[in-house]
Amino acid sequence: MLSRKREDVQKRHELIQRLRRKPRFTLGQIALAVGLADHSSVLHHLNGS
Numbered sequence: 001m002l003s004r005k006r007e008d009v010q011k012r013h014e015l016i017q018r019l020r021r022k023p024r025f026t027l028g029q030i031a032l033a034v035g036l037a038d039h040s041s042v043l044h045h046l047n048g049s
Contacts, residue, residue: 012034012035012036012045013045013046015033015034016030016034016042016045016046017046019033019034020046026039027039027042027043030042
């Protein structure tokens with residue numbers, strides 16, 4: 001069983017991936033949609049940093 005925090009991270013990652021497949025979303029818009037600070041946070045999240 002995964003911890004609550006890990007489940008939240010996985011759900012956020014799945015949402016980011018879905019939004020990245022839609023060309024109308026910029027990284028900044030994705031960051032706002034998932035509650036991250038900015039576009040670089042999205043990149044760090046996708047890279048597993």
